[in-house]
Amino acid sequence: MLHNPFHAFTPVSAAATFAGALFVSYVALIAFVMSLATLSVGFTQSERSDEATVATLEAQYLSDLAMITNTNYVALGYAKPATTVFVPAAAATALR
């Protein structure tokens, strides 16, 4: 009777198979990690650039705010209302 080594299940062959699988997994994981690291670098750079852009916009917003605050509306021709009339707050039931 011929001995078929592929049909023999021995601890050595199982270990070898498992080690091979681990090695392939390890290589695959390394490749995966490398690609992720590359993507992460790109994303981080992009995020930082976006943050800097937002900071620029925020600086513009705050600068505009200061400009609006400083604006002398009387000098621009606007006048303070001659009279101010307050409307009594409507009762809650009136809103229904």
Add this chain to the structure above:
Amino acid sequence: MRGAFRNRIRLVLGAVVFAAFLILVRLYFVQIVDGANYAARADHQFAAGSSGLFDRGSIYFTTKDGTLISAATLSTGFLVALNPQTMTNPEAAYAAIDAVASSSLSVSHDAFVSAASDKSRVYVEVAHHLSDAAGQALAAENIPGVEVLRERWRTYPGGDLAAQSIGIVSYGSGDTLSGQTGLEAEYDSVLSRAGDTLYKNFFAELFSNVGQLLVSARAAHEGDLVTTIEPEVETRLTEDLTKVNAQYSSIGSGGIIMDPATGAIVALASFPTFDPNNLSQVNPSLLRNPLVENVYEFGSIMKPLTMASGLDAGVITPNTTYDDTGCITVDRAKICNYDFRARGITDMTLVIEHSLNVGASWIATQLGQSAFKKYFESYFGTTTGIDLPNEQRGLTGNLNTTEQVNFDNMSFGQGIAVTPVAMLRALAAIANGGVMETPHLVSGITLNSGITKQLSWPAAGPVFSANTASEVTRMLVTVYPNDAKLAMNSDPSLIYASVPVAAKTGTAQAEKPGGGYYTNVYFHSFFGFFPAYAPRFAILLYTDHPQGVTYASETLTPTFMDLVSFLMNYYDIPPDLQDVLPLPAHVPS
């Protein structure tokens, strides 16, 4: 025999599986847990030289609708460095850099050429803060000896907005960038990002600090600061103070707007100030925050606290009267009303309304030194605990003396010096039912995990009763119409508030450097809160050494009215016409 062999094989197999498991765990931590750090390192190695890219958490203003606006954040760009050993044509290199980044060059033409010709050096930084476009354009030219490296730096989008309180980042005495003043210093451990060690032994890291790998201590405290400062209110306060300071050529002015119920500071500003984006020209003395580091004698805005002390102790009531003689002599020192006029039989409300020094002194006498000391130590005996560095304690040494004249002086705000924030904390207790809150700027910390940790600021405690607070409030409400009328006589465009406003002005004689007081140099202050019977905001303003003017009602009342008008509109505070006092036809002189 065969069984023993199998056992050994299983042992080896187990070891291999365990090793594989360790590797998988390690990969998980490398990629998932510490992924951001490694990405940053890779980023740094990709573009920068030997030093790591600067990283730091942000500080945010919070608008009234909860939107976060950066008060301090990071900008990204490029720096230019020379390698003289590989540089072939310094003139051409200078021309190329000057063409794309003339404003970023930190050296003159001659210094550039000199540095570029020094072959003993390999690295000389010549330009910072280049924009992405300029940096990439320069890098594309591929000039020999010119290196274009990525760079990050601290930037403050608001410029001088709350600059002394936000603070600055610099090298200080060490070789790493860290917060030196303001919130940058107070929360440096939250904002700073720990430097990563680039070279670690793989196995040493794997088998040591396992706990740190599983639970990152840094992630538990590193984050961004969310402040209570509202940018529009801050802008308004800053502009108003700038105008006051310029109009009266004061040596300094400041102001704080606070929610009296929580101690949350909505805006705080002082003038002169500085632009933290451009520190090279800044006088270092401007980095100091006078709102917490300077003490002042505030003058008559102390009277409401004297009144509250007397009422709370039960030695007076609002209807108590005394005979006001205009001047009194105490311990051979003469104390007079601001106008030297005698009012005769006068009740307590008029002491506040007419700001009578003799009346305040009378209350201090009724109170007695021991009770006076007890109350004033509860107001000013400790620092406020505000989250800003270098807060100073008040100068309250006169509380430990026995001369009555010292207590009389303190009753109207002379001979006792406290910080503006301590003064506001104490006065705001009137607006908060007698409870002093802890003033604070930071409401929460957004951790790197995305979780926002809300900070709690426990109250300093009640210092007088709620009934006392409401009685003093009623007195302060009588002050505002007269002051407003005076201000509106000078500037009719000012708007009289449509809610009751509690207010008090203070005009203190400025202290001479060698002791004693000037007779014609003043420190002006103003305290107020509104709506008086349901306060939303408490405001403290001051201006130091204003020129050509005597009374605070002239300098600061218009500013206060402008802020009240602005805040009412901005926060949609409804009018309260029933409780608001009418403008007087004329102001009593």
